[in-house]
Amino acid sequence: MLKQLSIVISPKPVLRQVAKEVPVDKIKSPKMQELILQMKETLRNTDNGVGLAAPQVGELLKIFLVSEEAEYVDNKKRDSDANIQMHTNDTNKVERIERKKDWRYFIYINPVVKKISKSKIEYPEGCLSVPGKFGFVNRSEKITVEAYDENGKKFIRGASKFYARVIQHELDHLNGVLFIDKVERFIDIPKNESGIKN
Numbered sequence: 001m002l003k004q005l006s007i008v009i010s011p012k013p014v015l016r017q018v019a020k021e022v023p024v025d026k027i028k029s030p031k032m033q034e035l036i037l038q039m040k041e042t043l044r045n046t047d048n049g050v051g052l053a054a055p056q057v058g059e060l061l062k063i064f065l066v067s068e069e070a071e072y073v074d075n076k077k078r079d080s081d082a083n084i085q086m087h088t089n090d091t092n093k094v095e096r097i098e099r100k101k102d103w104r105y106f107i108y109i110n111p112v113v114k115k116i117s118k119s120k121i122e123y124p125e126g127c128l129s130v131p132g133k134f135g136f137v138n139r140s141e142k143i144t145v146e147a148y149d150e151n152g153k154k155f156i157r158g159a160s161k162f163y164a165r166v167i168q169h170e171l172d173h174l175n176g177v178l179f180i181d182k183v184e185r186f187i188d189i190p191k192n193e194s195g196i197k198n
């Protein structure tokens, strides 16, 4: 059975340090593979988490995960209305929990920004390491990142809107930056609801 890691909560110093590169020949090592599996398991068991960076589990390494769910947000298969519905309708809630188990996770190791748009969008954000806080953050609409996957293969991925936002939020984690440093204004989310966090 896979071990879940505990999520580091702000203001722990590990969240404020710059993460180190993973030696590419170590990506396939049992230790690194185990960490990646544990991070997936940890993210899968969060409440509404769509992304997770290694410093959030106490590992100062340039690794982050983005859930496939981030693409659903972009595709409007799941918007804020759907989110509220899913929390008030038992049938939908069950469906959402079951779907969550099946999300694939995209792994980004040693990510480098190749392109980032000047145009920005303001949108609410939350963070697993900053519980209970949500706020509007201005982020570039589009980003292109080069990284290694869990098999040590280099890839380039372009993303827009919500997925691009999650990538930028995770990149910040690798540089010791939290969304609360950039927030334009905080918002209140009712206690019985839970916003998307990363």
Ligand SMILES: [Zn+2]
Pocket: 126, 127, 128, 129, 169, 173, 197, 198
């Ligand atoms: Zn975060």
